[in-house]
Amino acid sequence: MKKIFVASKNKGKISEIKSYLSPLGFEIFSLLDTPGIPEIEETGTTFEENAKIKAKAVFDIIKIPVLADDSGLEVDLLEGRPGVFSARYSGIGANDEKNNTMLLAELGETELNKRTARFKCVIVMHDGLNNRVFEGECEGIIIFQPRGNRGFGYDPLFMPVGYTKTFAELGNDIKNEISHRGKALKSLVKFLELENTM
Ligand code: IMP
Numbered sequence: 001m002k003k004i005f006v007a008s009k010n011k012g013k014i015s016e017i018k019s020y021l022s023p024l025g026f027e028i029f030s031l032l033d034t035p036g037i038p039e040i041e042e043t044g045t046t047f048e049e050n051a052k053i054k055a056k057a058v059f060d061i062i063k064i065p066v067l068a069d070d071s072g073l074e075v076d077l078l079e080g081r082p083g084v085f086s087a088r089y090s091g092i093g094a095n096d097e098k099n100n101t102m103l104l105a106e107l108g109e110t111e112l113n114k115r116t117a118r119f120k121c122v123i124v125m126h127d128g129l130n131n132r133v134f135e136g137e138c139e140g141i142i143i144f145q146p147r148g149n150r151g152f153g154y155d156p157l158f159m160p161v162g163y164t165k166t167f168a169e170l171g172n173d174i175k176n177e178i179s180h181r182g183k184a185l186k187s188l189v190k191f192l193e194l195e196n197t198m
Contacts, residue, residue: 004125006030007040007058007068012152016176017067020185024192029064037061042084047071047122048133050084055126063128067188071121071180073154075142077114078106086153096153100146103157107142115142117158121180123188132191136183151175 002025006017009031018028031037040057044050047070054068072086082089082099090098107115118139125132139161146156148168155167160178167175176182 001025001027003027003029003064005034005058005062005064005066007054007066012172013069013181016181017185020189021192024189024196026192029062031058034062042070044070045084047084047120048124048135051122051124051133052126052131055124055131059126059128065125065127067123067125069121069123069181069184071119073117073119073158075103075107075115075117077110077116100154100157103142103154104144112141112143116140117142119154119158119180121184123181123184125188132188134184134188134191136180136185136187138178138180138183 004021004026006014006028007030008014011032014028014030014032021028037058040054042050042053044053050070051068054070055066058068059066070084072083074080074083082103086099088094090102116139118137121136123134125134140158142157143159143166146168147166148156148170150171151166151168155175158167159165160167163170167179
């Protein structure tokens with residue numbers, strides 16, 4: 001069985017990736033199975049750079065193909081911020097609630113149609129030789145107050161285009177269908193399926 005190592009400790013992410021790759025015959029391992037791998041600093045200035053840094057650093061230790069991702073929110077009025085700083089947006093001691101409060105403060109009373117934003121996700125597969133890059137985006141707007149409690153991060157403030165509910169109200173099934181991560185994963189699956197046939 002072919003093995004892939006997921007450079008993440010996030011149970012939700014790992015099980016989402018498993019649900020896509022197990023049917024293709026991959027055995028999935030992750031940082032949860034391998035304690036002792038040091039935290040890898042995200043020193044890049046783009047999602048792609050960060051994902052490549054993580055994938056290579058973990059491959060150098062694990063020596064089986066590694067998947068690493070980086071993702072975040074880009075808000076047009078903030079010229080793409082928080083971007084790669086999405087998790088750390090509100091500074092030392094940042095958490096989802098503080099980040100959301102900070103985002104609402106920065107956007108202030110700006111009208112809804114100017115509060116456009118997108119989630120982006122880049123997944124990199126590194127096998128010692130090649131970096132394969134898979135990307136996904138999801139467009140939406142940042143509403144005025146958090147709504148819903150089913151998500152994480154900026155989900156309660158993000159309403160995807162074509163929906164009247166936030167990611168935190170829509171829940172995982174719908175979110176995974178339309179999200180940045182879902183789209184990046186689907187393009188990874190297409191690549192792996194194609195490789196399987198060659
Ligand atoms: P990471 O790529 O998992 O490190 O995510 C970076 C940060 O981007 C998270 O801490 C969240 O703040 C934000 N983020 C990424 N994806 C999502 C999402 O699907 N919903 C809400 N926030 C997200």
